[in-house]
Amino acid sequence: MTRETIALTPQPPTAEAFAPYGTMLGRAIDFADAPPERLSWHEPATDFRHEHDFDTAGGVPEFIWVRYRNPGPEIARLEMHLFTEQAVVPLTGAPIIHIVGRSLADNPDQPDPDSLTAFCVPAGTGLCMAPGIWHASLAPNGEAICLMLTRRSTQEDLVGHLMHGSDARESRIVTLADLGWPTLRIAG
Ligand SMILES: NC(=O)N[C@@H](O)C(=O)O
Numbered sequence: 001m002t003r004e005t006i007a008l009t010p011q012p013p014t015a016e017a018f019a020p021y022g023t024m025l026g027r028a029i030d031f032a033d034a035p036p037e038r039l040s041w042h043e044p045a046t047d048f049r050h051e052h053d054f055d056t057a058g059g060v061p062e063f064i065w066v067r068y069r070n071p072g073p074e075i076a077r078l079e080m081h082l083f084t085e086q087a088v089v090p091l092t093g094a095p096i097i098h099i100v101g102r103s104l105a106d107n108p109d110q111p112d113p114d115s116l117t118a119f120c121v122p123a124g125t126g127l128c129m130a131p132g133i134w135h136a137s138l139a140p141n142g143e144a145i146c147l148m149l150t151r152r153s154t155q156e157d158l159v160g161h162l163m164h165g166s167d168a169r170e171s172r173i174v175t176l177a178d179l180g181w182p183t184l185r186i187a188g
Contacts, residue, residue: 005182005184005185006113006116006181006184007185008117008186009187010186011118011120013120013127017117018127020117021100021127021130022085022128022130022133023052023127023128024127024128025051025052025126025128026051031049034049037050038050052087052128054085054087054128055131056083056084057151059084059154061152062152062155064147064148065147066137067146068138068144068146069139069143071138072140073185073186074184075099075184075185077174077175077176078099078136078176079134079136079171080103080111080132080133080134081150081154081171082131082170082172084131084154085149086128086129086133086154087126087127087128087147087150088127090121090122090125091123091145091146093123094143095120095121095141096121097121097139097140098119098121099117099118099119099138100116100117100127101113101134101135102115102134103132103134109174110174116134118186134174151170154170157171
């Protein structure tokens with residue numbers, strides 16, 4: 001790899017732009033005219049609609065509360081979860097920069113640098129990643145509190161790895177410098 005730096009310019013999340021990585025949550029839609037399969041309801045005081053059937057591959061789903069404080073702009077590590085989808089929904093005013101990517105075609109345990117995209121995710125929208133999607137999150141505008149939906153066994157496995165160094169059986173975490181990558185950063 002000859003590039004000095006991989007610089008990603010965050011883009012707004014749209015259903016189309018995020019489709020290679022999973023499902024965008026909270027896309028703009030006319031609640032009053034949502035198609036029947038969206039199981040929606042609209043009245044003067046309330047709108048709601050179906051967004052997504054969350055898939056944990058049979059595991060126990062788990063909500064966790066996440067506080068991101070890493071301002072970036074560099075991203076040192078990427079991680080992915082082998083079996084479960086994972087959704088991240090910013091709750092406070094500060095948007096997050098969520099970086100996602102897919103694995104190399106010939107090595108599922110390494111991200112493909114050419115597949116990376118950064119999204120600027122404001123409160124009120126969210127991203128639900130498919131299993132195997134590499135990711136990292138930055139909070140350049142101050143701490144961002146997020147709701148996260150994941151799989152309990154994946155979380156237990158991840159926390160055990162982070163706290164005690166046990167083998168991660170349900171996730172992969174890579175340090176990009178160990179892969180010989182140039183600096184990965186958010187542009188600007
Ligand atoms: N799962 C978890 O707790 N955190 C990471 O997966 C993350 O994306 O922040």
